[in-house]
Amino acid sequence: MNTQIQEMAELLDSAAKNASPIAQLSGRYNFSEKDAYAIQAASIQRRHERGEQLIGLKMGFTSRAKMEQMGVHDMIWGRLTAPMLLENGALVLDRFIHPRAEPELCFKIDKRIDRQIGLEECSAYVSKVAAAIEVIDSRYENFKFSLEDVIADNCSSAALVIGEWQEAGSLDLSSLGMQLQVNGDTIAEGSSSAILGNPWESLVEASRLATKYGLALEAGSILMAGAATPAKYVERGQEVSVIVEQLGQTGFKVV
Ligand code: OOG
Ligand code: MG
Numbered sequence: 001m002n003t004q005i006q007e008m009a010e011l012l013d014s015a016a017k018n019a020s021p022i023a024q025l026s027g028r029y030n031f032s033e034k035d036a037y038a039i040q041a042a043s044i045q046r047r048h049e050r051g052e053q054l055i056g057l058k059m060g061f062t063s064r065a066k067m068e069q070m071g072v073h074d075m076i077w078g079r080l081t082a083p084m085l086l087e088n089g090a091l092v093l094d095r096f097i098h099p100r101a102e103p104e105l106c107f108k109i110d111k112r113i114d115r116q117i118g119l120e121e122c123s124a125y126v127s128k129v130a131a132a133i134e135v136i137d138s139r140y141e142n143f144k145f146s147l148e149d150v151i152a153d154n155c156s157s158a159a160l161v162i163g164e165w166q167e168a169g170s171l172d173l174s175s176l177g178m179q180l181q182v183n184g185d186t187i188a189e190g191s192s193s194a195i196l197g198n199p200w201e202s203l204v205e206a207s208r209l210a211t212k213y214g215l216a217l218e219a220g221s222i223l224m225a226g227a228a229t230p231a232k233y234v235e236r237g238q239e240v241s242v243i244v245e246q247l248g249q250t251g252f253k254v255v
Contacts, residue, residue: 008039056223057206076151
């Protein structure tokens with residue numbers, strides 16, 4: 001399996017680097033969920049070798065809306081690296097295959113989390129939250145994949161923008177209105193309650209899964225909590241933004 005893990009990691013890494021999609025790996029290889037996380041780790045290792053720093057983790061399929069859109073029924077987690085942060089608010093379309101945007105919340109970890117924490121402990125580890133957009137870009141043709149495929153593909157992670165950090169302590173995050181807009185028109189709308197009933201639960205789950213796979217949520221790192229609505233394809237020329245009640249807005253232009 002080890003050689004195959006490296007082989008699959010290289011295929012996915014090259015697909016991302018060259019913005020050129022590949023056929024689903026599950027059609028050609030037989031691999032488990034555990035193997036899929038090993039492929040993810042190996043493909044991210046290739047990015048680290050090119051100098052990309054880890055900036056945090058992301059949760060995926062924390063909402064029913066996303067699970068239904070993609071036909072997948074389990075939570076997943078992936079890794080975020082520094083070049084994924086969109087600079088100057090621009091998404092350069094040519095660098096992606098078929099990018100989609102989704103409205104999210106992002107947490108900033110203040111204190112290292114290296115064990116599973118409970119809901120009531122979250123505020124001791126995280127004090128900042130922000131409106132965010134995640135851009136996902138499956139490396140698979142037609143954005144089609146199995147659970148193992150998408151885990152191996154680092155959960156489709158491609159890019160993100162984060163709005164201004166807000167103090168999380170004084171806010172109730174459990175039912176904030178969230179809108180994804182294109183050129184000022186709302187194209188997807190939901191509530192933060194779609195994210196596991198309360199986005200803090202996404203941090204709890206991240207602490208559980210990270211610990212299970214031998215990782216910690218490092219101080220200073222970020223956690224993307226997962227999308228509240230289905231993701232939407234973006235096109236050149238669009239101004240894409242997210243507005244989250246009480247948290248504010250952020251966005252990018254597609255160039
Ligand atoms: C996988 C990534 C899911 C989320 O927020 O639920 C995700 C995908 O939909 O391609 O990022
Ligand atoms: Mg997401």
